[in-house]
Amino acid sequence: MTIWRLEWRSALARRRLFLWNMAVPVLLLAPVALSAAAAPHRTAVFGVFFVFFATFGSAIPTVRDAHAGWLDTIFQSGYSRVRWLVETVLAGATLDFVQLFPVVLVLVAASGRAGARAIPSLIFALLLALGFANLLGHLLAAAVRSLAEAALACAATSLLLLHFAGFFRTPTTPWAERAAEWAPYRPLREGLAALQGASPSGPPDSLPAVLAASLGAVVLIVFVRRWTVKFEWPWVD
Numbered sequence: 001m002t003i004w005r006l007e008w009r010s011a012l013a014r015r016r017l018f019l020w021n022m023a024v025p026v027l028l029l030a031p032v033a034l035s036a037a038a039a040p041h042r043t044a045v046f047g048v049f050f051v052f053f054a055t056f057g058s059a060i061p062t063v064r065d066a067h068a069g070w071l072d073t074i075f076q077s078g079y080s081r082v083r084w085l086v087e088t089v090l091a092g093a094t095l096d097f098v099q100l101f102p103v104v105l106v107l108v109a110a111s112g113r114a115g116a117r118a119i120p121s122l123i124f125a126l127l128l129a130l131g132f133a134n135l136l137g138h139l140l141a142a143a144v145r146s147l148a149e150a151a152l153a154c155a156a157t158s159l160l161l162l163h164f165a166g167f168f169r170t171p172t173t174p175w176a177e178r179a180a181e182w183a184p185y186r187p188l189r190e191g192l193a194a195l196q197g198a199s200p201s202g203p204p205d206s207l208p209a210v211l212a213a214s215l216g217a218v219v220l221i222v223f224v225r226r227w228t229v230k231f232e233w234p235w236v237d
Helices: 002-013 015-033 039-068 070-076 081-111 113-117 119-141 147-164 174-181 186-195 207-230
Strands: none
Touching (some): 015 039, 081 113, 081 119, 081 186, 119 186
8 A cells, every 4th residue: 555655645745735725615614504505506616616626636647647757757657557546546536535535524514414414425426426536536647638628628628517416497398317327426515415304314316327427437447447457547658
C-alpha cells in the first residue's frame, strides 16, 4: 500500500490545504442547509458539490502529476498501473470523506430527527459516490491532455450522470426511469433525500442501483487493467 500511504502523508503534510478543504464545504453548504429552499433543490446542490469535489480532486492532480513526470517515474519503477489506480482511488475516496465529514454533520444537525435517522444510509451512499467519482476522475484524466480539458470533461460527465440519477428532475419516461434505476449516483440522491425527510430513511431504496454502481466501478477497473496491458497511458511517453 505504498501509494495509499503516500497519498495520506502528502495530504496531512499540507495542513493548511487540508483544513481549507474541510472549511470550504461548510462555508458553502451550511447556508443552503439552513435556508428555506425546497428539499429537492437542496439535494441537487449537495449532490453537485459532493460529486464535483471528488471528481475534480481526482482528475486535476492526476493530470498535473502526469505532466510533471511523477507518474512516469512510478510506472518505470515497476509499480503496477492497476495497483496504483486502486490504491489512489481508495485513498482519494477516504480523504474526501474525511474532508466532507464536517459538512455532513452540519447537514445532519440542520435536518433534525430526520437527519439523525438517515445517517447510516447517507454515509453508505456518500462513500459509494466518492469512490465512483474518484475512479471516474482518473479515467477522464487518462483521456485528456491538459488541466482545462480535464475540468471540462469532469464537469460535463458529472452533470450528465447526476441528471441520469434524477438530481435535477424526476424521471418521467420509461427510459429515464431505467437510467435512474441503474445510475451510480442514485444512492447518493436517495441518501440526501432521506436526510431531509423527503424519502424513507434506511438503506438506499433501490438495491439494483447500489449493485450497478459497484459493478460499474469493477468493470471500469477491469477495463483499465486490459487497457494498460495493451497500451500506455496517453500522458506517459
